[in-house]
Amino acid sequence: MSAEEVTQIREQAKATYHSSYVMWANHLPWSWQVYKRLSEIVSKWKQCKNQGKILNIGAGRNTYGLDPYRTFNIDQNLAMLEGLQNAVSCSADALPFKSNSFDMVLCVGSIVAYCPLTEVLREVNRLLVPGGKFLLHYESSWSLEFLGTPTFKATVAVADTFNDGDKEKAWVYSPEFVEFQLESMGFKVLKQEVIHLLSPLIYRITKSEPFAAKFARFDRVLARFVPNGFAENQILFIEKL
Numbered sequence: 001m002s003a004e005e006v007t008q009i010r011e012q013a014k015a016t017y018h019s020s021y022v023m024w025a026n027h028l029p030w031s032w033q034v035y036k037r038l039s040e041i042v043s044k045w046k047q048c049k050n051q052g053k054i055l056n057i058g059a060g061r062n063t064y065g066l067d068p069y070r071t072f073n074i075d076q077n078l079a080m081l082e083g084l085q086n087a088v089s090c091s092a093d094a095l096p097f098k099s100n101s102f103d104m105v106l107c108v109g110s111i112v113a114y115c116p117l118t119e120v121l122r123e124v125n126r127l128l129v130p131g132g133k134f135l136l137h138y139e140s141s142w143s144l145e146f147l148g149t150p151t152f153k154a155t156v157a158v159a160d161t162f163n164d165g166d167k168e169k170a171w172v173y174s175p176e177f178v179e180f181q182l183e184s185m186g187f188k189v190l191k192q193e194v195i196h197l198l199s200p201l202i203y204r205i206t207k208s209e210p211f212a213a214k215f216a217r218f219d220r221v222l223a224r225f226v227p228n229g230f231a232e233n234q235i236l237f238i239e240k241l
Helices: 003-016 029-045 117-127 175-184 199-206 209-222
Strands: 054-057 071-075 087-089 102-107 128-139 156-163 166-173 187-195 233-240
Touching: 003 156, 003 166, 029 128, 029 187, 029 209, 029 233, 054 117, 102 117, 117 128, 117 175, 128 166, 166 175, 175 187, 175 233, 187 209, 199 209
Parallel strands: 054 071, 054 102, 071 087, 102 128
Antiparallel strands: 128 233, 156 166, 187 233
16 A cells, blocks of 8 residues: 555545535436445444434535534535535544544445545544444455456455446455454444445446446345355444444
8 A cells, every 4th residue: 555546546536526526426326326225324323322422534415314413524525515514624544633532433435445444443443432333334355346356355455446437446455454453453343234245246247337236236135145245335333342
């Protein structure tokens, strides 16, 4: 993970998420599927603890129904904070808050696809109180989108992938690497949810994002039989010990 790669991907994210960019547009089926499932998952997660003070990392104009009076919204792109209360523009790996100041931290979307995971985890660990809850979303290098490429099952890699029909580069991580980092920092994974399990393979074959997205409807059934690490989107319910 070179400094040049980190800078390149940060600048790409800044260029992508500009003021006119529409997050989770419903005419883009792949990302819309992710948004719908993330909304369901966040709704479950926020019930797991008396909410207290919440940090929403990489808000992207979304609050996911979190209490606006208890939630601080951050994003490196000022345009993505439009209309949100308690908004702070900063990078996810350099957060301007005191240690042990949040009870819950939400980190969903493409945050650790554009920022190094370990740096974000260190900041979350610093900010979260003991017993605090953390919801982490990352993209797996085990995704069948990368089958037959050097990225497949890589520990950490800069992947050639796509976002709403456009090609882009993004950080991806193996589930083992993520679990090791979490454990080494004193986190415990409580539960796992996945999105896009079969659809990445269909995309790999057809290169059609709209067609492949239709197969997301089978995620919940397939997750009972297929190792969840093969899903592109990994969402972990986490507690700080």
